[in-house]
Amino acid sequence: MNMPSGLPHPGLVAAHHGAAGQVGAAAGLASICDSDTDPRELEAFAERFKQRRIKLGVTQADVGSALANLKIPGVGSLSQSTICRFESLTLSHNNMIALKPILQAWLEEAEGAQREKMNKPELFNGGEKKRKRTSIAAPEKRSLEAYFAVQPRPSSEKIAAIAEKLDLKKNVVRVWFCNQRQKQKRMKFSATY
Structure with missing residues (x-):
């Protein structure tokens, strides 16, 4: 039963009513x-x-x-x-x-x-599973942005150290830096045209 967003559930109080619901x-x-x-x-x-x-x-x-x-x-x-x-x-x-x-x-x-x-162990190893989209939490993202501001091209060793410090996979950190550099490039390109 999908309810309109104004009253999402029969037991929920409508946002525009001040009455408290039990x-x-x-x-x-x-x-x-x-x-x-x-x-x-x-x-x-x-x-x-x-x-x-x-x-x-x-x-x-x-x-x-x-x-x-x-x-x-x-x-x-x-x-x-x-x-x-x-x-x-x-x-x-x-x-x-x-x-x-x-x-x-x-x-x-x-x-x-x-x-x-x-x-439970996998009963069937049916083909490759699609990798889930990586989501980086806000505090880790802020830390990555701070590292990027100082050094947009960190060495492999530095990436490993950052990954360990933030409890992320090394590949996730490496790809994040690559994506940030591409984002910077796009922003520079769009600013010049």
């Missing part, structure tokens, strides 16, 4: 405690959720669809835009509070399934 209890979840309503905690959870979702290789739309499979009473699927608005903190405070336990439940189940999958 979503946690209505959805069969534990009652909402003070730490769940703290804006800083909601912001931190939204960032953790986004990073862990990306690491799992799951799209926002996939998350929205998968929520229906959790079998939480009163919770159906949600739109991609609702998940996007949760991650970007553009939902109302009450909707953020309502969605947090639901998304937390999905995340725990998804990570559990991922661990189970990793522990």
